[in-house]
Amino acid sequence: xxxNHTRRPGSLPSADAKHKTQLGPEDWIAAATELLVDxxxxxxxxxxxxxxxxxxxxxxxxxxxxxxxxxxxxLTCWRTxxxxxxxxxxxxxxxxxxxxxxxxLMLPAHxxxxxxxxxxxxxxxxWARHDKMARQFVDEVDNKRLxxxxxxxxxxxxxxxxARMRAFxxxxxxxxxxxxxxxxxxxxxEERRQFVERLLLRSGQ
Numbered sequence: 001x002x003x004n005h006t007r008r009p010g011s012l013p014s015a016d017a018k019h020k021t022q023l024g025p026e027d028w029i030a031a032a033t034e035l036l037v038d039x040x041x042x043x044x045x046x047x048x049x050x051x052x053x054x055x056x057x058x059x060x061x062x063x064x065x066x067x068x069x070x071x072x073x074x075l076t077c078w079r080t081x082x083x084x085x086x087x088x089x090x091x092x093x094x095x096x097x098x099x100x101x102x103x104x105l106m107l108p109a110h111x112x113x114x115x116x117x118x119x120x121x122x123x124x125x126x127w128a129r130h131d132k133m134a135r136q137f138v139d140e141v142d143n144k145r146l147x148x149x150x151x152x153x154x155x156x157x158x159x160x161x162x163a164r165m166r167a168f169x170x171x172x173x174x175x176x177x178x179x180x181x182x183x184x185x186x187x188x189x190e191e192r193r194q195f196v197e198r199l200l201l202r203s204g205q
């Protein structure tokens with residue numbers, strides 16, 4: 001999976017570090033993300049968030065119209081930071097397609113940030129199994145990521161059909177490595193990554 005630079009669980013500011021009157025919507029979204037990961041979307045309630053942030057419920061409505069508004073903005077934040085900004089950063093680096101694909105294969109190996117991103121993504125995908133709004137965001141993210149990866153393979157000379165199939169295999173590899181991060185040591189993970197790289201880039205131009 002591409003990753004996520006949303007503030008990770010456990011990184012909320014303390015009451016001493018940041019006065020509660022200074023809390024912005026990003027703090028509510030971070031707290032909501034923590035509850036989503038640690039429990040479920042059903043636990044993401046205004047009362048629970050207010051208690052977590054040590055602030056009144058009324059302050060919530062200064063930033064959000066409703067709980068649904070918060071949930072929609074949480075999903076928007078995830079889509080932006082875990083996909084759109086990642087793609088934008090890659091594009092700014094102006095890398096060769098082969099090097100870019102290697103970088104994409106390396107994303108699951110980015111230590112703690114990759115594990116945190118995987119936890120958030122798994123929680124959102126679990127939510128999407130029974131919620132239409134979350135499902136729409138997940139589908140949009142998957143389609144955008146797959147289209148971008150396929151574009152990279154097309155730039156290497158693969159026809160569109162094969163580029164899409166290779167993109168799906170690379171994306172599946174990313175997802176599996178992200179979810180099975182405790183499986184095998186770093187040496188075996190690197191051997192697996194190199195094998196997948198050889199497999200996917202074989203016969204490219």
